Amino acid sequence: QVQLVESGGGVVQPGRSLRLSCAASGFTFSSYGMHWVRQAPGKGLEWVAVMSYDGNEKYYGDSVKGRFTISRDNSKNTLYLQMNSLRAEDTAVYHCAKGRSGSSYDAQDYWGQGTLVTVSS
Amino acid sequence: DIVMTQSPDSLAVSLGERATINCKSSQSVLYSSNNKNYLAWYQQKPGQPPKLLIYWASTRESGVPDRFSGSGSGTDFTLTISSLQAEDVAVYYCHQYYNAPFTFGPGTKVDI
Numbered sequence: 001q002v003q004l005v006e007s008g009g010g011v012v013q014p015g016r017s018l019r020l021s022c023a024a025s026g027f028t029f030s031s032y033g034m035h036w037v038r039q040a041p042g043k044g045l046e047w048v049a050v051m052s053y054d055g056n057e058k059y060y061g062d063s064v065k066g067r068f069t070i071s072r073d074n075s076k077n078t079l080y081l082q083m084n085s086l087r088a089e090d091t092a093v094y095h096c097a098k099g100r101s102g103s104s105y106d107a108q109d110y111w112g113q114g115t116l117v118t119v120s121s
Numbered sequence: 122d123i124v125m126t127q128s129p130d131s132l133a134v135s136l137g138e139r140a141t142i143n144c145k146s147s148q149s150v151l152y153s154s155n156n157k158n159y160l161a162w163y164q165q166k167p168g169q170p171p172k173l174l175i176y177w178a179s180t181r182e183s184g185v186p187d188r189f190s191g192s193g194s195g196t197d198f199t200l201t202i203s204s205l206q207a208e209d210v211a212v213y214y215c216h217q218y219y220n221a222p223f224t225f226g227p228g229t230k231v232d233i
């Protein structure tokens with residue numbers, strides 16, 4: 001069965017960096033687009049970033065563009081999110097999600113439980 | 122960026138009754154070359170990640186009960202729960218994946 005397990009969250013000071021990981025199993029990771037979606041406490045869903053199956057396409061949300069970088073290692077079945085210049089408003093649960101196809105332009109059919117990132121001094 | 126709006130913000134429906142949620146996009150999410158609407162619906166229960174219900178605006182995800190249906194095209198979409206069950210209490214989100222940055226609606230809370 002498909003499993004997505006995020007890690008790397010924690011408490012970090014404003015302006016610092018953090019790298020999230022998402023370990024995938026139960027499907028052919030290298031064949032699917034992968035997303036990051038976040039949810040601030042008590043708030044709605046905010047799409048963060050996507051990478052196509054081969055890494056050739058990457059797109060970002062406006063609020064993270066230039067600060068966050070999505071990447072993947074298909075040999076390790078792992079998705080990453082490098083988060084730099086963190087701000088208080090980046091505080092959220094970060095979910096990785098599997099796309100329905102290799103394209104970036106598809107819905108997400110499986111989601112991880114998420115990892116909490118808290119940006120606070 | 123495409124802005125997604127939903128109405129109502131919340132609704133209370135009796136068990137067995139119909140629930141209707143509307144979603145509107147600020148521009149069309151219909152891709153003319155394949156005639157597909159790049160619109161999905163998700164259900165999120167407290168403490169859980171979202172669950173995909175509907176994609177391509179009207180295609181039900183495998184395993185989703187047939188009381189859930191999606192309709193609409195272009196900029197106006199609807200999620201209908203034909204006969205509300207207790208386990209359907211959740212927040213429902215629409216999501217466009219037509220144009221990056223992809224965006225979600227603000228959510229609609231459904232209660233009994």
